[in-house]
Amino acid sequence: MDSGALDIFIAKHLPTAQHMQISVDDYDGFSLRLHAPLAPSINDKLTAFGGSLYVMAVMACWGMVYMRCVDYGLDPDIVVAEASIKYLKPVTGDIVSSSLVVEEKHWEHFFDRFEERGKAKINLCSEIIVNEDVAVRFEGLYAIIGVK
């Protein structure tokens, strides 16, 4: 599916994400995968900085909500309301974050609520995988607070 809208959004609106060279790796309507090189996000241990890993994790889910809204025909205002993250292993190369698939009924509920109230919330998780192990596990609560 066409995920160009998110790359354009980052290029237009998010200098922190631009500096990190975040780009969409894949979007199939159910999950979004982002990619960033290590160099702009490196730390003193020559692994990925924990703050940058959070940005990759929060953006995989934010972008997933954004793309589902675009697919639905909206130009949405989306915010993250709260989030938690666990750092399980160091990330020693390119950073790849993926939103986890949720059951379609959660998206249906999200858009039903939006139609009723003009606002809606959804919980999404993402992971950063290194050598088939989960290096970072993230969960966030996202809200659509309006449309442009």
Add this chain to the structure above:
Amino acid sequence: MDSGALDIFIAKHLPTAQHMQISVDDYDGFSLRLHAPLAPSINDKLTAFGGSLYVMAVMACWGMVYMRCVDYGLDPDIVVAEASIKYLKPVTGDIVSSSLVVEEKHWEHFFDRFEERGKAKINLCSEIIVNEDVAVRFEGLYAIIGVK
């Protein structure tokens, strides 16, 4: 107290924090306050990007642990193991994050453990205040995993 070690650390090791123009505003041995301008961290709503707010919050506590270790005479390897964040209000101007003071006995315990085992953990919180209201509330678990 001299907080120059943290500004030097950022300039040497953390390109994401450099791009955000993070600098030490104040350090008194009990709390650390960081400052960053809005522009590099702006989002589509012309407020601060949630990912950048996390970086400011996680770095206020990370920097606090770092500075206490420097004061103690160490050049430490510190990591954040897990964290949670709540976004309560938008941040519409400069971003100022402060670590919250913890009782001295927690620092004593932290350094006692480090002396015994070469490793230790501490929980710290930080806040980002806007117009006297808490805009962001953060809690993180930090570990010293060795020294250089």
